[in-house]
Amino acid sequence: MKFQIAGNDSEDTAAGRQVDVVALGIVTAAIILFVATGSEIGPAVVRSLRGEGPGPDRFMLDAFLLNIAIIIFGWSRYRQLCEEIAAGKTAENAARRLAETDPLTGFLNRRSFNAGVDALIAQSAGPGMNHGEDQHRATALMMIDLDNFKQVNDHNGHSVGDLLLCECARRIGAALPRGALVGRIGGDEFAVALPFDRQRPEFVDHIAKVLVASIGESARINAVNIAVSASIGLSRSDLAGESPAGRVSSLFEMADIAMYHSKRQGRNGFSWFEAHMADEMxxxxxxxxGIRQGIPRGQFVPFYEQQIDLQTGELIGFEMLARWDSPQFGIVAPDIFIPVAEDIGVIAELSQSVIAQALEDARAWDPRLTLAVNISPIQLRDPWFAQKLLRMLVEANFPPQRLEVEITESCLHQNLAQVRSLITSLKNQGIRVSLDDFGTGYSSIGQLRELPFDRIKIDRSFVSSLVDDKDSAAIVRAVTTLGKGLHLPITAEGIETQDVLDHLRQYGEITGQGYLYGRPRPARDLGEWLDAGPHSENKAPGEPPVPLLPKSGLG
Structure with missing residues (x-):
């Protein structure tokens, strides 16, 4: 078994020196006979040519000529056999390389890398040889996962993705010291194993930092600049158990856990495995x-947050917020389950399930109440999303003019042309589109003019702090002024105090939502509240304002 070692690409060069013993023996015997017969025939031939005697014996001459033929044939066959042996050895080496390495990057594949790590652990378990000192060494394992690589494939095609993988492989190989094992163990996953002094783990830290920085540099592929980052998990063999077999398995498991921890910490970094990470995993x-099982079981349900006209206090609609009613965890907030659902590829199914429920609920409301729903950035990459949403509207018999789709500002930088196409398709169906969390991304005024949004929503982080933070107050004032200039209605999120509400009212026509008007409610509570009407509630002094239902509201 040969392993690909960083900086040392050794090949077996002995194939061409192998010979066929039988063929060589025949040629050797023929040469000996040629010499023996030639010693007798040669003088007779010379005397005959001089006219000094009879020619050579007929039998000996035939034997001599036969030896010459055997030598010529035998040497030719010997060369052919050598070439066949060399070709066979070359094919065998090629087959071995295919079985042991990844054909795209040339790195070891998973099976060969695992065997290499096993051998490396066995070697590093003994004392070191640094100046004769008995320094115990260990093996470090790095699990390297490219962040958001799937988006590269989706946006640019798999051929570009393959070229990016090769470029990342080149950078990884260039950053590693001699003696390090490197393998590609998955689609966008690489692994590195290297020995180190267990008293100096900072050596491994340095290599991990270099890898993160190197992979994170923009790569130009097919005239397109593509940027990816890497999340790296680290583990060490001296903490991975006692038995050799269990030690290798634990090493991989711990590095994998640490790698996912790096992703949860914001990606583009590295983490050593720690015991608490296993509990997180x-x-x-x-x-x-739970998410996979909960979607078909209807555990993801819509909650509704009121949207209020701040000048009149009238209820104008609701924003739908997904909640997970889990039998194991209780009511789970979306900031916990949505990132997980996106990672495992079920966010579209989850979102469609909750939106379909919300359309059924909203159909029974006053027809002047609107429904706002959020969509995931992943759904924006679905070219058929607008058609799917229209089908849900038809199935629920819900007017598209009462629906508002909220697109997060950060989505504008992923694929502006695709976002523009989606917004146009939605508006052609009568659906309104708003720009959510405005101020947290990098939208330009040009993009607001270019994209046909119907509303701007100011992020709650600015609204909730505008009374105490001058910068937040300035941002809110600037956004409201911008909205007036572009003739775009403004909604302020995160209204939690009366002081914030009073401050916002000075900007004129503006809508708002937040906990000042109550927490988001499930459909069953919302229906009872709408039927009862606000005037049935006795508002005590100091309580938040009670929104007014539309004058022709239900109940």
Missing amino acids: RFRSELEN
């Missing part, structure tokens, strides 16, 4: 299983 696994 188990919790994550329970979340994933």
